[in-house]
Amino acid sequence: MKERRLPPDLRRAGVFSFCKGGDYTATTYFRPRHIDKGRSILATIKGSLDYGKNPKKTRDGFLISAYECDLATADAEFLLAKRQYYYITGREQKRDNNILLYQIRQAFKPGEITAEEANRIGYELALRFTKGRHAFIVTTHEDKHHIHSHIYFNSTTLDCTKKFEDFRHSARAVRRLSDTICLENGLSIIENPKPSRGHYGTWLGDEKPPSFQEKLRRAIDAALEQNPSDFEAFLSLMEAAGYAVKRGKHIKFTGPGQKRGTRCDTLKGNYTEQAIRERIANARFVVSGGGSSFEQNAVQVNLLIDIQAKIQMGKGPGYERWAKLFNLKQAAQTLIFLQENGMTDYARLEKKSAESTTAFNALSQKIKQAETRMKDISDLQKHIANYSRTRDIYVQYRKAGYSKKFRAEHEGEILLHQSAKKAFNTLELKKLPSIQTLKQEYAALLAEKKKLYQGYRQARETMRNLLTAKENTDRLLRFSPTVPDQEKQR
Structure with a gap:
């Protein structure tokens, strides 16, 4: 299908949607930020960065990284660079045409990536796209069912002599670079994206019927839950579930209503032939649900909170009650983890x-x-x-x-x-x-x-x-x- 050209407003916004029948990730969004009406330059920059740095969405700031700027003073540093640009070049843009910073959003398929890995990939995307010439921060949010990162980079270069040139296909360039990095890291991408005005988070919802690959992942999980003795027994369970199995160099499954089968290794992650053999031998532990899974050992374990230290930092009785309950749950999770892994x-x-x-x-x-x-x-x-x-x-x-x-x-x-x-x-x-x-x-x-x-x-x-x-x-x-x-x- 030929890709349609974006209208000017969407080309600048850089919103891409998914292609029917394709994967729902990794989506990208590119947007220049101008001065908000009725606000100063500093207030506009601070408002944008504060949204990204929201501690409730970034695990109290743990999922934030920065390049050539300090997280606490990034807004002031961005503003200082713009003032230096004016003193060096003598150029001053009109308020309506002055782009203060650029925002990139990068969203991933639920269960396919950890928040820490998403932040690392967002940092790599920003560094390669800006070629290291612009200061930026990367904030990863895990408050939704899909993990996504917000990247904010200063429109002014680090040497304060130039500004980022928002060329005609900036958004397309961001998307292609994002796809390249995701492929390098074994993540799925949108094969044939189309422009859309819809909110990027809606692309990843559960309202659409599952794809054949998603159904196959669920069938594999269901078969493995029956504890097959070996790989051949697993294949027999898949055949009993209605899948035609083609044996040979590459295992291929063809589900009900599917014209072309799916090679096992194209599923990646926990569903390749090697991964399934490891799961049968209990050498790989997976938490599965709804066909999506992420690699980890049995359960997710979090560090216990040092409650006394937090109280000394000024936390109140409400936090103490919550932290005690949290620690109790994590102690139980730790015990389950240890027992399940012997x-x-x-x-x-x-x-x-x-x-x-x-x-x-x-x-x-x-x-x-x-x-x-x-x-x-x-x-x-x-x-x-x-x-x-x-x-x-x-x-x-x-x-x-x-x-x-x-x-x-x-x-x-x-x-x-x-x-x-x-x-x-x-x-x-x-x-x-x-x-x-x-x-x-x-x-x-x-x-x-x-x-x-x-x-x-x-x-x-x-x-x-x-x-x-x-x-x-x-x-x-x-x-x-x-x-x-x-x-x-x-």
Whole structure:
């Protein structure tokens, strides 16, 4: 289906909706913010940022990250940059045309991502879209059934000499970059988005009938709940549930009324063939519901609250009553987690916590190494291209006896050429690799990174739950030295 062109007002707003039959994520929204009527510049900026930083939606500010600005003074810093821009350039825009900041909203499918991961992806989206030239904050909200992030970046650059150019297809560029990052992280995207004026949250509702993939996930969950002895027994349960199973290199399920079957591995996450085998062997724990699930070990465990410390910070009796109830619930959740995972022995819990941390750190290191090499390849490709493009100019410059006049006329090309040669010397390259070889290496590293990320998210959630359970156990058993003396004496 051909994508329709947005009318000017929607193109600027950058609202995209979903395509029927497709996934409902990751949706994006791009909007420039002008000065609100009857408000000052600072009040407008503060109002926008305060909405994003709402502690009730961001877990008391835990789900907020910032780039080149302080969270507490971001509004004042944005304003200061605009004043510096006026002093440096002498340009002053009319009130109606003055864009103060830009807002990007990025929403994800329920159960597919954690709030912490969404914040990290939002930060990466902002950094890559602004190329690191604009200060920004990323606030992730988890108050709705779908996790979503609000990104606010200053329209003025960090050096206060330029403003962001809201080009014709800004919103489309944001959406494409968001899709790229989501694919790199193994998340689903909207394949053929269309413009819509509807609220972005309504795209993710439960009113639409479930897709064949969603029905298949629910059927897999139902089959696994019957505790099949092995993978073949699981396939037999799927056939009993009305699914035609095609065995072979790739397992394929065809449900009632479905013309084309669904390959198991296209479901991703907890529903690939390997993930299902792990779930049968109790090597992977999943909380499922309505066909959507997220990877974690049995139950979600949260840290106990240090009530005495909070009271000393000024919290009142109402908070104390709530915190005591919260701690009671979390103590119960911790016990359930330990029992379901066979870790009622403290030594085993301690050992598994250390092992999970080591495994997570090893995966993180591998991903960082792949990302570093990918960046080096991108830089090398750029230098090779610049070297080839400016080679003839530099030869002429050398034949001209390094003429100052010639250099002044071609300074840009000469600087690019010299920068490329310097990079080659730093890398001690005797022979330049071909662009095709570098592209192949980059593609292999990207594939490896995607594969590593599948285990990375599982390892991180496992580590988080184990460390949280251990910390709670230490506090409950009064092992932790961080417990206040007043609490120990009670």
